[in-house]
Amino acid sequence: MKENQQEKKLDANLPENEDKQKITRRQFLSYTIMGVSGFMAAATVMPMLRFAIDPVLKASASSDMVATGLKESDITSEPQRVTFKFEQVDGWYSSEVTQTAWVYRDDNGEIVALSPVCKHLGCNVDWNTNPKEPNRFFCPCHNGLYEKDGTNVPGTPPRGPLDRYDYEIKDGILYLSMRAKPTGGM
Amino acid sequence: MRWVQSDLREYFASKEYIDTALVPLVKISFSSDSEISGNDYKYIQLLAERLEQQLKGRILLLPALVYFNSFPDEQIKSMITSWKEELLNEGFRHIFFLSTDSTYLNIIADQYTELLYVASIPLTHLEANHLQSIIDYQIEKLWPQIINRWQSKDNRENNQII
Numbered sequence: 001m002k003e004n005q006q007e008k009k010l011d012a013n014l015p016e017n018e019d020k021q022k023i024t025r026r027q028f029l030s031y032t033i034m035g036v037s038g039f040m041a042a043a044t045v046m047p048m049l050r051f052a053i054d055p056v057l058k059a060s061a062s063s064d065m066v067a068t069g070l071k072e073s074d075i076t077s078e079p080q081r082v083t084f085k086f087e088q089v090d091g092w093y094s095s096e097v098t099q100t101a102w103v104y105r106d107d108n109g110e111i112v113a114l115s116p117v118c119k120h121l122g123c124n125v126d127w128n129t130n131p132k133e134p135n136r137f138f139c140p141c142h143n144g145l146y147e148k149d150g151t152n153v154p155g156t157p158p159r160g161p162l163d164r165y166d167y168e169i170k171d172g173i174l175y176l177s178m179r180a181k182p183t184g185g186m
Numbered sequence: 187m188r189w190v191q192s193d194l195r196e197y198f199a200s201k202e203y204i205d206t207a208l209v210p211l212v213k214i215s216f217s218s219d220s221e222i223s224g225n226d227y228k229y230i231q232l233l234a235e236r237l238e239q240q241l242k243g244r245i246l247l248l249p250a251l252v253y254f255n256s257f258p259d260e261q262i263k264s265m266i267t268s269w270k271e272e273l274l275n276e277g278f279r280h281i282f283f284l285s286t287d288s289t290y291l292n293i294i295a296d297q298y299t300e301l302l303y304v305a306s307i308p309l310t311h312l313e314a315n316h317l318q319s320i321i322d323y324q325i326e327k328l329w330p331q332i333i334n335r336w337q338s339k340d341n342r343e344n345n346q347i348i
Contacts, residue, residue: 096314121196121203121243140333141244142203143340157203 065175079104115163115180210250211285
């Protein structure tokens, strides 16, 4: 073969390489091509794999949870006002949203996080501010009343119970969902 | 409720509950104190939005009533008076003007109307969280003025019914 002869000639010209492992030009080229095409294949296949298994990798809903700065141990049976903030992006406009929640532990030791937004026309309710109605949530706008568990008191304007936030405890800190969810009723 | 389409639809649907108008009263000045007037405008706007947010169900926040500091006093007074009349004709039972200027207190305050006066604060160098706590502090002080007025009126009506 002509090529082999040429390679032999080349080797003959470089006698100092003789005892080292020899790589022919052909081998070198094929290794290089294999390497490069391996990278190229990986570049196309990996993102596809990533998309395929994406639902598995997604942290379970916790990306929608926001830290409140309230320690789990500080939650008592008395509702306390908790504010928390997060960035909200609408198109190119990013704004900071501040949410408020009333947080307490109910009789079974379960944490309850209620939205302060009155189900009547959207005022903010307060805990225990009406002296005539102790231990109830009171809406100053139209004298709406809610029990401690958020149930609306019949005969007052609201027609549904207060919304609730989802919560989770991570490292002893209370995390709440960005939005409160209706608990039914109406 | 704010002066935007979605809120206004709700306002007209439940008009009987929304008996309070909140009007920011803003002075425009092009003279040496124009920076102050810009600062005060921002402050009033922030307060008004926060109040509206908390008392959404009973308050309609109107666009601001704006006057130039070069207007003659009589003209400003008549503007305020005609706003009051117009709003009362629309069925509002309470009108609150929100301002850093107490010059027109006498023309504003009456049986239906109250001036929510706040002292002007320079906001320029405040960090966001400080600004927020100042706003909340001020709101806490304004809150009783509004609630008391509502309660005294509600009580009056309840007594009449009894």
